[in-house]
Amino acid sequence: MKYSTGIETKRKIIDATFQLMADKGFDALSIDDIMTSIGRTKGSFYVHFKSKEELLYEVMRTRLDRGHGQMAEEILEELSKDSCNVRSILEKVVAEIYANSGEDRLTWAFAYYHLLIHSRKNEFVREWLETNADQWSTFLNMIVKRGQELGQIRTDVDTQTITNICMGIVVGYDILFMLRPQIDFSEVNHIHDWMFINDDKSSEKE
Template structure:
């Protein structure tokens, strides 16, 4: 029972930090704030975490990481097929990016952008964000390149530029969502029109 209670307390600390970080930012957040919000003493905090920074890293890992590991293997298999639909794959990935934010996307968005601000003075956080961005960029570049190889994505724009545009669209919609939570994320799929070759155009004429 003690083990179960300890796990529950740790989860509550992480959840509370995630929410409070979204509300006021990490720098303005104190351990007292966190523990008061869940009705626990400050002493019990140190049973689970050595410091506020250690807690932040756990929040990053469990609440803010948009990792793609679970779908990467399946996507790779689909891309290896000659008849794969790259647009469908890209739209699936885009949907996954937004759904990975969880049920409260607004909390995720504000917490993540407070994390960006904090990264200006925390090297570990900055390196984590850079690594996360590199992983997603490499993953999307692989999809774009495959689309170009199959003649589904335009080739008059280089692969990295298109990849950067895809990344910028996702980040841009995160910001728009913070300003207008009613925004429709499915609009992203229509924005992709500019990069895909029109399927109605005959590939071989004459």
């Protein structure tokens, strides 16, 4: 019973930090704020975390990581087929990116961008963000390159440039979402129109 209670308390600390970080930023957040919000004492915080920074890293890992590991194998298998529809694959990836933000996307967006601000003075956070961005760039670059090889994506624009634009669109919509929460994320798929060629033919291959 104590073990289960400890797990539950740790989860509540992480959840509360995630929400409070979105509301006020990490630097303005105190351990007292976190523990008061869940009705626990400050002493119980140190049962689960050595420091506020250690808690931040756990929030990054469990709440803010939009990793593609879970879908990578499936995407790679689809890309290996000559009949694959790269546009549908890209749309699936974009949908998964937003799905990985969780049910409360607005909280995720604000927490993530507070993390970006905090990264200016925290080397570990900055490196984590850079690594995360590099991993996504490599993954999306592979999809775009495959689309070019199959004649589904234009080749008059460099592969990495298209990849950077795709990533920029996602980031841009995250920012726009913070200003206009009612925005329709499916618009992203229409913005991709400029990069695809022979789209009707590729759709017929499905």
